[in-house]
Amino acid sequence: MTEQPIREALDAAGRVPSEQDLDTLSRQLNRPVRDVVEIGARCVCGNPLVATTAPRLSSGIPFPTTYYLTHPVITAAVSRLEAAGLMNEMNERLAAEAPLASAYAAAHDSYLANRDAIGERSGTGAVPEIAGVSAGGMPTRVKCLHVLVGHALAAGEGVNPLGDEALQAIAEWWTKDKCFCVGAWDTEGQAPSQDRSRHVKTQEKVDPAIKRAERAAKRAAREAAQNSGEQK
Numbered sequence: 304m305t306e307q308p309i310r311e312a313l314d315a316a317g318r319v320p321s322e323q324d325l326d327t328l329s330r331q332l333n334r335p336v337r338d339v340v341e342i343g344a345r346c347v348c349g350n351p352l353v354a355t356t357a358p359r360l361s362s363g364i365p366f367p368t369t370y371y372l373t374h375p376v377i378t379a380a381v382s383r384l385e386a387a388g389l390m391n392e393m394n395e396r397l398a399a400e401a402p403l404a405s406a407y408a409a410a411h412d413s414y415l416a417n418r419d420a421i422g423e424r425s426g427t428g429a430v431p432e433i434a435g436v437s438a439g440g441m442p443t444r445v446k447c448l449h450v451l452v453g454h455a456l457a458a459g460e461g462v463n464p465l466g467d468e469a470l471q472a473i474a475e476w477w478t479k480d481k482c483f484c485v486g487a488w489d490t491e492g493q494a495p496s497q498d499r500s501r502h503v504k505t506q507e508k509v510d511p512a513i514k515r516a517e518r519a520a521k522r523a524a525r526e527a528a529q530n531s532g533e534q535k
């Protein structure tokens with residue numbers, strides 16, 4: 304990986320999540336948020352657009368997807384692009400256009416540099432299990448546009464070429480110079496405080512290698528438990 308400067312849209316003060324930000328994130332996602340250490344990007348009105356999660360969860364699990372798009376207007380717009388097949392088009396272009404491929408590879412490196420910095424700041428430190436693993440399909444594929452848009456918003460323009468393109472493509476539904484928050488989520492009553500989302504569809508599947516390692520660890524634990532007669 305080449306050395307990449309840390310690129311962040313918000314300054315240190317802007318990144319600090321307030322109680323109100325966390326409440327808003329829970330409302331935007333309709334579930335309580337956990338392990339959010341910073342805000343990655345904000346609406347012109349100040350509301351969060353992107354939640355930043357530490358590279359290791361408080362449960363100890365390594366977490367490669369640092370930036371999570373939370374604003375319902377943006378997530379819905381990006382879902383429309385995915386449904387329209389934009390990812391296939393991007394993948395074809397990545398295979399055919401060398402300058403795009405190299406800019407996208409640089410975005411992957413930049414993502415990792417940002418994540419290292421977030422790990423430092425949040426006290427997680429290095430997370431060797433996910434070294435070199437970013438998200439969204441980077442560095443060579445596009446598997447989740449939400450991840451790329453989250454990165455583009457958190458890093459600012461000019462870092463993730465395909466995230467920037469996706470933002471352009473949703474301009475009829477959302478642009479960063481205007482507030483689209485009114486009515487976008489339920490602001491009445493209590494914020495979701497119980498996890499009602501056992502089967503929440505995540506934006507990014509965990510890297511298969513990590514999944515395999517986790518399954519192997521679980522299997523080993525199960526077998527150890529069986530051998531010791533604690534469990535059937």
Ligand SMILES: [Zn+2]
Pocket residue numbers: 346347348349350481482483484485
């Ligand atoms: Zn707003």
